[in-house]
Amino acid sequence: YTYFRTTDSSKVSLGFQTANSVAVSGHSSASYSGKVSYNALDLILGKAMFMSSRVSIRPYIGLKNAWISQRYILNDLNFIDLTTLSGDVNMRVVDKDKVWGIGPEAGWDLGLYCTKSLSLLAIFEGALLQGYFNVTEGEVLDIIPVGSTATQSVTNLRGNKHQFIPYGRMLLGVNWGRVFNGGNQRIDVSLNYEINYFWRINQMLNQATSIGSADGVSTRVLVKRWTEDLAFYGVTFKVNFGF
Numbered sequence: 001y002t003y004f005r006t007t008d009s010s011k012v013s014l015g016f017q018t019a020n021s022v023a024v025s026g027h028s029s030a031s032y033s034g035k036v037s038y039n040a041l042d043l044i045l046g047k048a049m050f051m052s053s054r055v056s057i058r059p060y061i062g063l064k065n066a067w068i069s070q071r072y073i074l075n076d077l078n079f080i081d082l083t084t085l086s087g088d089v090n091m092r093v094v095d096k097d098k099v100w101g102i103g104p105e106a107g108w109d110l111g112l113y114c115t116k117s118l119s120l121l122a123i124f125e126g127a128l129l130q131g132y133f134n135v136t137e138g139e140v141l142d143i144i145p146v147g148s149t150a151t152q153s154v155t156n157l158r159g160n161k162h163q164f165i166p167y168g169r170m171l172l173g174v175n176w177g178r179v180f181n182g183g184n185q186r187i188d189v190s191l192n193y194e195i196n197y198f199w200r201i202n203q204m205l206n207q208a209t210s211i212g213s214a215d216g217v218s219t220r221v222l223v224k225r226w227t228e229d230l231a232f233y234g235v236t237f238k239v240n241f242g243f
Helices: none
Strands: 002-017 025-046 055-081 086-113 118-145 151-158 161-180 185-212 219-242
Touching (some): 025 086, 055 185, 118 185, 151 185
Antiparallel strands (some): 025 055, 055 086, 086 118, 118 151, 118 161, 161 185, 185 219
């Protein structure tokens, strides 16, 4: 079982003024934050063997389950000053992408022993997951003119889908291991650099354009879906006890 969670955020703020014939100036600030949660359950069956006195290999097959939740929030605050009208135009967008994937996996571990206890590690693994995506986007647009009535536009989108997700994993590191209690137990301590990569795991929605009709009642909304990959990588420390 593997659990991983990460968050990040950024902010930007600046004033602006147009250079065309329509005098528009103001101030804009935006903040963007994201959170990704990853849960995985791997059920594998493999066999370790020595190819020589210094090289070991463990091929394996199994079943991989992965649950990935992504949430991104955009807050866009603007004060716009026209010659005839001024006020605030604020927008908040929340994108969520939850996916559950299950499918077969296969891989192999390679060990190159420098001494009896110290070895170099290499792990290569791949899987093809059948994924179910639960994708939503919520957008709130507030227009607050100075001295006039404020208006608010709310849009909620949902776009669930099924899609295959290719997955790959690579690990390179150094391992120290030793058997004890008459060879019945073994402990391994390793320091590794690991990469987990999911293709087409991000299936976010995007409300690109809203166009009002001539009667001022109905609205046509143009919705697009954008697809991105997702990768986890970094240094990992692992302690493994075998019996």
